[in-house]
Amino acid sequence: RKEVEQDPGPFNVPEGATVAFNCTYSNSASQSFFWYRQDCRKEPKLLMSVYSSGNEDGRFTAQLNRASQYISLLIRDSKLSDSATYLCVVTLNSGNTPLVFGKGTRLSVIA
């Protein structure tokens, strides 16, 4: 079983749509959770951290369910510029431990 599993997509959605991504992780000792965005042939960039209480950053909402080891990302009012691969990432510690990445979910927002 992979440590972090994501639906690879692709998700093809029109501008303005709401889209949701899900992710599950296998290591119950994981302490920190993130969503990263990766554009083609580029390094991943941190989109947002994920907390059990849920957190929102503009059009993006992330949720963590520790009991079911499940992480979600909701994007509202999709923009063309949101087209990218979204990586679900977990780590044992947010500091000096390496990140464990999912394969990513590809999103294409269409005009």
Place this chain on the structure above:
Amino acid sequence: GAVVSQHPSRVICKSGTSVKIECRSLDFQATTMFWYRQFPKQSLMLMATSNEGSKATYEQGVEKDKFLINHASLTLSTLTVTSAHPEDSSFYICSAPGPSEKQFFGPGTRLTVL
């Protein structure tokens, strides 16, 4: 914010040659750096943890004699792919834990071995 640079950004080499990739933390010190590899349509996979002043820690399945890591200073780690072969063609990315307990990624190195 903290910046990590990586050089070269792209390299094309012949099979059997060695390639050195540098990862630098530009405005902070990093006693630890991580090296990842990403094959097409795959996730980033940790290859090794680079430790300043001591030996690197390699993940299972990563040959330490093939992927030489040197963490020469608090701001520089190098990864040398020795005797590269076409199956080593990949996207190599380093990261360093920086301020605010965040990890900062280099821009990556795309290696193509002919």
